[in-house]
Amino acid sequence: MTLAANPAAAGGVGATAAPWARTALIVVSLTFLTLILIVPVVSVVGYAFSEGWEHYLAALRAPDTIAAIQLTLLTALIVVPINTIFGVAAAWAIAKFDFRGKHMLITLIDLPFSVSPVIAGLVFVLLFGAQGWLGPWLDTHDISIIFAFPGIVLATLLVTFPYVARELIPVMQMQGREAEEAAVSLGARGFTTFFRVTLPSVRWALLYGIILCNARAMGEFGAVAVVSGHIRGSTTTMPLQVEILYNEYDLTGAFAVASLLMLLALVTMLAKTLIELYGARRRRPLRVRPPADVGAEHRRP
Amino acid sequence: MQAHRWVQPSVLPGFGLTLGFTGAFLAAIVLIPIAALVLKGASLPFSEFWRIATEPRALASYRLTFGASLLAASLNAVFGFIIAWTLVRYSFPGRRLVDAIIDLPFALPTAVSGIALATVFAPQGWLGRWLAPLGIQVAYTWIGVVVALTLIGLPFVVRSVQPALAEVDKTLEEAAESLGASAWTSFRRVILPAVAPSLATGFALALARAIGEYGSVIFIAGNLPMRTEITPLLIVIKLEQFDYLGAAALGLVMLMMSFLMLLTINALQGWRARRATGRGR
Numbered sequence: 003m004t005l006a007a008n009p010a011a012a013g014g015v016g017a018t019a020a021p022w023a024r025t026a027l028i029v030v031s032l033t034f035l036t037l038i039l040i041v042p043v044v045s046v047v048g049y050a051f052s053e054g055w056e057h058y059l060a061a062l063r064a065p066d067t068i069a070a071i072q073l074t075l076l077t078a079l080i081v082v083p084i085n086t087i088f089g090v091a092a093a094w095a096i097a098k099f100d101f102r103g104k105h106m107l108i109t110l111i112d113l114p115f116s117v118s119p120v121i122a123g124l125v126f127v128l129l130f131g132a133q134g135w136l137g138p139w140l141d142t143h144d145i146s147i148i149f150a151f152p153g154i155v156l157a158t159l160l161v162t163f164p165y166v167a168r169e170l171i172p173v174m175q176m177q178g179r180e181a182e183e184a185a186v187s188l189g190a191r192g193f194t195t196f197f198r199v200t201l202p203s204v205r206w207a208l209l210y211g212i213i214l215c216n217a218r219a220m221g222e223f224g225a226v227a228v229v230s231g232h233i234r235g236s237t238t239t240m241p242l243q244v245e246i247l248y249n250e251y252d253l254t255g256a257f258a259v260a261s262l263l264m265l266l267a268l269v270t271m272l273a274k275t276l277i278e279l280y281g282a283r284r285r286r287p288l289r290v291r292p293p294a295d296v297g298a299e300h301r302r303p
Numbered sequence: 304m305q306a307h308r309w310v311q312p313s314v315l316p317g318f319g320l321t322l323g324f325t326g327a328f329l330a331a332i333v334l335i336p337i338a339a340l341v342l343k344g345a346s347l348p349f350s351e352f353w354r355i356a357t358e359p360r361a362l363a364s365y366r367l368t369f370g371a372s373l374l375a376a377s378l379n380a381v382f383g384f385i386i387a388w389t390l391v392r393y394s395f396p397g398r399r400l401v402d403a404i405i406d407l408p409f410a411l412p413t414a415v416s417g418i419a420l421a422t423v424f425a426p427q428g429w430l431g432r433w434l435a436p437l438g439i440q441v442a443y444t445w446i447g448v449v450v451a452l453t454l455i456g457l458p459f460v461v462r463s464v465q466p467a468l469a470e471v472d473k474t475l476e477e478a479a480e481s482l483g484a485s486a487w488t489s490f491r492r493v494i495l496p497a498v499a500p501s502l503a504t505g506f507a508l509a510l511a512r513a514i515g516e517y518g519s520v521i522f523i524a525g526n527l528p529m530r531t532e533i534t535p536l537l538i539v540i541k542l543e544q545f546d547y548l549g550a551a552a553l554g555l556v557m558l559m560m561s562f563l564m565l566l567t568i569n570a571l572q573g574w575r576a577r578r579a580t581g582r583g584r
Contacts, residue, residue: 023486034385098315125554179313192316267411
C-alpha cells in the first residue's frame with residue numbers, strides 16, 4: 003500500500019506543522035519500529051551465523067532438519083493448490099452472481115482469520131483424535147490422522163482457507179460481469195470464458211493470494227503444533243523444528259532454520275511489492291468503456 | 304417478481320458447480336470441525352463447563368491474555384497512528400522502505416518472531432542487556448507477552464489508518480487553520496473525528512489477533528502457571544494431558560470471544576463505511 007501522493011512534499015497542510023514536531027514524530031516512529039521489529043528480525047541472521055558459515059550449513063544439513071523442510075514443502079504443495087481452486091470457485095460464485103445469503107457466506111469464509119490457531123488444531127483433535135468423535139472408528143480401521151501427516155494438512159488447510167478467496171473476491175466484484183456475459187453470448191464455454199476473459203484481468207490478485215497462502219502454509223505454527231505430536235523427522239515441520247531445537251538450547255540450529263523461514267517472509271514481501279508496482283501498472287479491469295477511453299489505453303507506453 | 308427467487312437469473316454458467324463446491328468445502332474444512340468443538344463443549348453439563356472455565360488457573364490465563372492483548376492493541380493504536388501519520392504526511396529518507404516493512408509481521412512465521420524476541424530480550428540478549436541494569440526484565444514476564452503481541456498487531460492499525468489519513472478533506476483542515484485554529488486544535492477537531500472509525504477498526508483487529516496468538520508468545524512468556532500462561536497455551540497443555548473435555552471447554556470460551564470480536568469488527572467496519580460515504584455530502 004504505497005501512497006504515491008505525499009502532501010507534505012507538495013507543500014500541503016502537513017507542511018505547516020512545526021519542524022521540531024515533524025522531526026520528533028519521525029524519530030518516535032523509527033525508534034518504535036527499530037526496537038519492536040527491525041532488531042528482532044536482524045537478530046535472526048545474527049544468531050544464525052554467530053558460529054560461522056560452516057556451523058550454519060551443518061545445522062541445515064542435519065537429517066531431522068532436512069526431513070522438516072521436506073514435510074513443509076510437501077504440505078504447502080498439497081494445501082496451496084486445493085485452497086487456490088477453492089478460492090477461485092468461491093470468488094466466481096460470489097462475484098458473478100447475486101443470491102441470498104451471500105454476505106453470510108463471505109463472513110463464514112473469513113471465519114478462520116478470527117479463530118486462534120490453537121483452536122484450528124483443537125477442532126481436528128476433537129474430531130479425529132483418540133477420544134474424538136471419529137477416533138474409535140479410525141482406530142479400528144488403522145487410519146491415523148492426528149499426530150500424522152493428514153492432520154497437519156487439515157490444520158493447514160483450515161488456517162490458510164480464506165487467503166486466495168479474500169484477495170480475489172473484491173477484484174472480481176470490481177471487474178463487473180459485462181465482459182463474461184459478452185463472451186458467453188458469443189458462444190464461449192464456461193471454462194474458456196474464465197481462462198480467456200476473467201483470469202487475465204485478475205491474475206495479479208490471484209498470484210498475490212497464492213503467495214500469501216503459501217507463506218502462511220509454510221510458516222504456520224500453532225495449529226500444526228496441536229495436531230502434529232512432534233515426532234522428530236516424521237511429523238515435524240520447519241516451524242516445529244525451530245521450536246524443538248530452541249527448547250534443546252541449540253540456538254544456532256534453531257536460528258538457522260528460522261533464517262530460512264525469514265527468507266520466505268522476505269521473498270513474500272518482495273513479491274508483494276513487485277506485484278503492487280507491476281500489477282498497478284498492468285492490471286486494467288476489463289470493462290465496457292466508451293470508445294475514447296479504449297484508444298487512450300493503447301497510447302500509453 | 305424475481306424477488307421470490309433466492310438467486311438472480313444470469314447468462315453466466317457455473318453457478319451451481321462453484322457454489323456447491325464452495326459450500327461443501329467450507330463445511331468439510333471449517334464448519335463441521337468447529338461444530339465438533341461446540342458439540343464437545345456442549346456435551347458437558349453446564350455446571351461442569353462452568354467449573355472448568357472458571358478454575359483459578361483458567362481465570363489467571365484469561366486475565367493475562369486479555370490484559371496483555373488490550374495493552375498491546377493500545378500501544379499499537381498510539382504508535383501505529385504516529386507511524387501512519389509520518390508515512391502519509393512527511394517525506395524522509397527511507398520512507399518507502401519503512402512503508403514496505405510494516406507488513407513484515409504478517410508474513411513472518413510466529414515461531415521465528417517468537418524465538419527472536421525471546422533471545423533479543425533475554426537478560427544477555429541484544430536489547431535485554433541494556434534493560435537489565437535498569438531493573439526491567441522483559442523476557443519470561445508479562446511484559447514480554449505484551450511485546451510479542453505488539454509486534455504481531457502492528458500492521459493492523461497502520462494499514463487501517465493510512466488510507467483514512469490520506470483521504471482527510473484538506474479543505475476542512477485549511478479552513479480550520481485559516482480561521483485561527485492551532486495545529487493541535489485542527490488535529491483534534493478535524494483529523495481525529497475523520498480517522499476515528501479506522502483507528503477503532505485497526506485496534507479491534509489487532510486485539511482479535513492478539514487474543515488468539517500462540518507461537519510468538521510462548522517462547523518469551525516463560526509459561527509459569529497462574530503468572531505468565533496464556534489461554535491458548537493452557538488448551539495445548541490440557542490436550543497434552545489428554546484432557547479433551549477441559550480443552551474443549553476452554554476452546555469454547557475462546558471461540559465465543561472470537562465471535563464477539565468478529566461482530567464488533569463488522570460493526571466498526573460498517574461505521575467506517577458510513578463515514579466514508581457520508582464525507583461526500
